[in-house]
Amino acid sequence: GENVEQHPSTLSVQEGDSAVIKCTYSDSASNYFPWYKQELGKRPQLIIDIRSNVGEKKDQRIAVTLNKTAKHFSLHITETQPEDSAVYFCAASKGNDYKLSFGAGTTVTVRA
């Protein structure tokens, strides 16, 4: 099955700086890559996703890039704010198999 690895496991940044989280996947047939944000005690919430026919996608301060050749994708958060502090999960899925395989998560702490 699909194996998704996520790095780093923890990330501490100064408010206003950028944060980057990277994920790699093993199955070249995967074609959907969502990112979820989970605040303490809350549910995972989809913040951005990318499909294999797109290399980059932006939504205000967050962006995701995809490199299908290298089988990795990244989440970029610019101008970080305290409310960005949370656990972020990447995931991967194939077109004919709607299962999401999740990475282990990255705990992001934004220091004021």
Added chain:
Amino acid sequence: DAGVIQSPRHEVTEMGQEVTLRCKPISGHNSLFWYRQTMMRGLELLIYFNNNVPIDDSGMPEDRFSAKMPNASFSTLKIQPSEPRDSAVYFCASSLMTSGYEQYFGPGTRLTVT
């Protein structure tokens, strides 16, 4: 729409007891997923249904776990008998596959087995 609804939100039970977790997906969604989240193992997919039919239950840990989806608006995850290692947060998520892969999670059920 109220989103995915799960009940109960918290459950504390003694080992050996039967536990039933409930989920109501978003109206109109045709796929439903059960996940378990622990610190040690992260987010694990247990089972998912498409149009009320179980498609993949390879993540179900053992025979003590069972899941049903009798209709498009209701699903249950049952653990019988429960064990302390089943303590976790159990999430249900739903999706409308014809519009993409986006999964929307419920608030979760925090299960503690003593």
